[in-house]
Amino acid sequence: MRHAWSIATRVPGRGTRDRLLPGGAGNRAPFFTAVRMMKLRRLLRMAFPRRTHPLLDAVLTPNERDFPNEARYRELVGGADPFVTARYAEGMRWRRVLGTHVPAPARVLDLGAGNGAVELALAAGGYRVISIDAEWNDDARRLRVRRVVADAAALPFRGGVFDAALSLETIEHLPDARASSREIARVLRDGATVLLTTPPRWRYALGADPHFGIRFLTLLPAALQRRVAASRGRREYVDRIYGSTAQVAHAMRPLRLVAVLSRSRMPQRWFWDALVFRLRARS
Numbered sequence: 001m002r003h004a005w006s007i008a009t010r011v012p013g014r015g016t017r018d019r020l021l022p023g024g025a026g027n028r029a030p031f032f033t034a035v036r037m038m039k040l041r042r043l044l045r046m047a048f049p050r051r052t053h054p055l056l057d058a059v060l061t062p063n064e065r066d067f068p069n070e071a072r073y074r075e076l077v078g079g080a081d082p083f084v085t086a087r088y089a090e091g092m093r094w095r096r097v098l099g100t101h102v103p104a105p106a107r108v109l110d111l112g113a114g115n116g117a118v119e120l121a122l123a124a125g126g127y128r129v130i131s132i133d134a135e136w137n138d139d140a141r142r143l144r145v146r147r148v149v150a151d152a153a154a155l156p157f158r159g160g161v162f163d164a165a166l167s168l169e170t171i172e173h174l175p176d177a178r179a180s181s182r183e184i185a186r187v188l189r190d191g192a193t194v195l196l197t198t199p200p201r202w203r204y205a206l207g208a209d210p211h212f213g214i215r216f217l218t219l220l221p222a223a224l225q226r227r228v229a230a231s232r233g234r235r236e237y238v239d240r241i242y243g244s245t246a247q248v249a250h251a252m253r254p255l256r257l258v259a260v261l262s263r264s265r266m267p268q269r270w271f272w273d274a275l276v277f278r279l280r281a282r283s
Helices: 029-047 066-077 087-099 117-124 138-143 177-187 222-231 245-251
Strands: 107-111 128-133 147-149 162-168 188-197 256-261 274-278
Touching: 066 087, 066 117, 066 138, 087 117, 087 162, 087 188, 107 117, 107 177, 117 128, 117 162, 162 177, 177 188, 177 245, 245 256, 245 274
Parallel strands: 107 128, 107 162, 128 147, 162 188
Antiparallel strands: 188 274, 256 274
């Protein structure tokens, strides 16, 4: 369920510009508008450079299980797509973040787990991981991770059996995030932690959106975003791109937002990298 990043042409080269613009050389306004917006983004990045986060950007130290696991993963997926190839290292990074809240050997539920790289890295750190996704993934089968095909709004687990949950780039794809959040809370133990990532809407306001590569798409209402994407032949379902931590917190009830991890110098309520939730003790 985790998205694959679309590759968008940012600066058309000489001789290709007229082909990329509707109407050819006689209609250059879109090109110059795009150039101005890119300059504005550079100026904003210069004025508000991203910070180094002590946890998100800490140097990764592989353990003895990481070396064979990552080698097996790279052999399976190849190196054609750098984003996919880097997924195991991404799993190591989130393992470090999770470890500051819930140490191994905690039992972890990974929601919308994709090809299995993240749970493979978590397992290498001693976590007992079960992952779910709405669709079967053959890479996950070949990696021999513990995968269940299930709906996040109807989890096939007993209540109170997990110490933590991961939801990485998943909540924006859920048609009923509130129902899924209630199910997540049901299967978690009291005081359990949920580590969540989802792309913040305003980070992409001046450029291409993170799922379809369509410029300025996140400025539109969610329903219109889906219509525009569908009109361009993109069928991946994205329910909404959340615009604030308050919106995500509302969707994640009854879980409580306890920490915002952000590299941005802009207000964290609109620009974040990860959110940490906790389940209150049941009365």
